[in-house]
Amino acid sequence: MANRLNGKVVLITGASGGLGAAQARMMAAEGAKVFLGDIAPEGSKYLVPLKTLCDEITAKGGDAKYLQHDVSQENSWTEFINTAEKLFGKVNVLSNNAGIYLHKTLTEHSVEDFHRIVNVNQLGVLLGMKTVVPAMERAGGGSIINFASIYGIVGAGISTAYQSTKGAVRLMTKSAAMELVGKNIRVNAICPGMFDTNLFETSVPKEAWEPLISLVPMKRFGKPDEIAYGVVFLASDESSFITGTDLVIDGGYTCP
Numbered sequence: 330m331a332n333r334l335n336g337k338v339v340l341i342t343g344a345s346g347g348l349g350a351a352q353a354r355m356m357a358a359e360g361a362k363v364f365l366g367d368i369a370p371e372g373s374k375y376l377v378p379l380k381t382l383c384d385e386i387t388a389k390g391g392d393a394k395y396l397q398h399d400v401s402q403e404n405s406w407t408e409f410i411n412t413a414e415k416l417f418g419k420v421n422v423l424s425n426n427a428g429i430y431l432h433k434t435l436t437e438h439s440v441e442d443f444h445r446i447v448n449v450n451q452l453g454v455l456l457g458m459k460t461v462v463p464a465m466e467r468a469g470g471g472s473i474i475n476f477a478s479i480y481g482i483v484g485a486g487i488s489t490a491y492q493s494t495k496g497a498v499r500l501m502t503k504s505a506a507m508e509l510v511g512k513n514i515r516v517n518a519i520c521p522g523m524f525d526t527n528l529f530e531t532s533v534p535k536e537a538w539e540p541l542i543s544l545v546p547m548k549r550f551g552k553p554d555e556i557a558y559g560v561v562f563l564a565s566d567e568s569s570f571i572t573g574t575d576l577v578i579d580g581g582y583t584c585p
């Protein structure tokens with residue numbers, strides 16, 4: 330398939346990461362002009378540098394640009410949205426994908442841990458929605474996709490601060506969807522299950538992997554493209570009657 334996002338300008342945060350980079354590649358292949366942000370645009374062992382990703386997309390005939398961007402800072406959001414509008418003339422879609430994970434028990438959590446994860450995962454999503462609305466209104470409407478998690482739906486027995494942010498993202502999504510429906514802006518959440526990305530590699534101890542995967546009815550990690558397909562659908566006009574919902578992509582994890 331191609332051209333499902335023809336002419337749309339799509340912004341993706343945390344685009345160096347596993348799920349963000351997969352979205353960037355697939356959205357560009359579907360005809361979108363993609364504007365990519367990340368706090369670490371230079372990449373790392375498990376993160377693709379944004380320049381490399383943009384070059385790869387451009388070499389395949391796509392249109393991609395990037396900017397260093399910290400989702401927890403309001404002035405960084407203003408610069409990110411303004412630059413996208415200046416470069417591409419409009420903003421149609423925002424994937425609020427950036428996020429961090431903390432594999433700690435309740436008693437291990439410090440106040441600093443809590444503030445850090447709330448600032449990125451929760452405040453970052455709120456600021457993204459807040460800042461993008463005027464640009465989407467100028468474009469005649471839009472689609473916002475917020476990254477929650479299965480751990481915004483069910484408990485995990487660990488990582489309570491992370492879970493608090495993902496539960497908040499689901500409810501902020503529903504509230505914003507109601508608030509923005511009159512502006513022709515749809516707001517939906519994606520709830521990924523387990524995906525072997527930088528987040529998993531750098532934050533979840535290896536000894537926890539097997540027990541976690543055993544809880545997935547499909548008995549495997551998801552593949553980043555399996556998230557990207559869902560994001561393309563929510564970004565496209567195919568989902569024009571869908572707002573305020575959760576799209577759960579988890580191999581059945583939340584079924585039992």
Ligand SMILES: NC(=O)c1ccc[n+]([C@@H]2O[C@H](COP(=O)([O-])OP(=O)(O)OC[C@H]3O[C@@H](n4cnc5c(N)ncnc54)[C@H](O)[C@@H]3O)[C@@H](O)[C@H]2O)c1
Pocket residue numbers: 342343344345346347348349366367368369376398399400401426427428429430449476477478479520521522523524525526527528529
């Ligand atoms: N991988 C999973 O199993 C999983 C499961 C459920 C939900 N999620 C969610 O999916 C989203 C993407 O996760 P991923 O697996 O690709 O993780 P990842 O670690 O591979 O990518 C996350 C990206 O966000 C960037 N980032 C971190 N802090 C930032 C900030 N302040 N500003 C801008 N960028 C920042 C990182 O540099 C990284 O490139 C996250 O919101 C995550 O919580 C992932």
